[in-house]
Amino acid sequence: MVGLTPRGFHQSIWLGRTLAPLVGARVRVYTSTYRRAIDTATLAFPGLPDGWPRRTSLLDEQHYGEATYMTKQELFATYPEGADDRRLRKHLWVPPGGGESLAGGVGQRARAFTELLQTNLDSDPGVGPGVGSAIVAITHHTMILALRALLEDRPVEEVVAESKAAKTPNAAIFRYEMSDGAFTKTDVIAPLI
Structure with a gap:
């Protein structure tokens, strides 16, 4: 398993500082099962309660x-x-x-991950939508493309073409807000590191 590089370590610290004011105290952090994602979450969110971050293979790379x-x-x-x-x-x-293909297997896992989140939020009314909850997913390039296509309701081909023109930087933050069951991308923040 591949861990963080020194640059990745610094980006994880930046990620924690940058996300803290955006997500507040009611954050739910999910990672892939890859060591670099888990290490990133541990560094960015050192005070998470027991059981967090939650690892899921749904967020694994292609x-x-x-x-x-x-x-x-x-x-x-x-x-x-x-x-x-x-x-x-x-x-x-x-x-x-x-x-697995990006449009097939990765896209299916992205959809399953969003369904898992919805189920978890629905079963825990204290953190459901509209009560100040935030979800952070720490994942990898192809999963980011699949999640973006899904959340932005865009064809995956369009998101892939966009990523070829400007590759997603490591530790980038794609921020979405949910309203009336739909997601709106409100910000993209990239580290200077």
């Missing part, structure tokens, strides 16, 4: 199957038949050997 840890050069040399899909239709590309 599964690359047999292509895991391959560079693009290695991937294209080993699996030339999928090179055009990977280059031109990344959101639909299914990595060889049990991988």
Whole structure:
């Protein structure tokens, strides 16, 4: 498992300072099962109650199957038949050997994560929507793209094209507010670190 780099450590501290006034005391923090996400949450939110942050594989990075840890050069040399899909239709590309596509598997996990949140909020009226609760999800690039497409009600292709023009920086904050069952993106904050 990959931990934080020194830069990632400083970005985690920045994240905690930046999020504190935005989320308040009623924050629910969820992370992927990856060490770097868990470490980020631990550094950014050191005073969370027992049981938090909550880890969920729903927030894990895209599964690359047999292509895991391959560079693009290695991937294209080993699996030339999928090179055009990977280059031109990344959101639909299914990595060889049990991988998942962004539009398929990752998008389904993003939807399942939002449904899990809704269920948890509905079952705990003291922290439900409208009573000052905040949710923070610490995750990875492809999951961020899938969540953005879902929350912003946009096609995943559009979000992918946008991310190619300006890659999402590490530790970026995408802030959404929910009103009448719909999400509105209110801010994007990127670290200077």
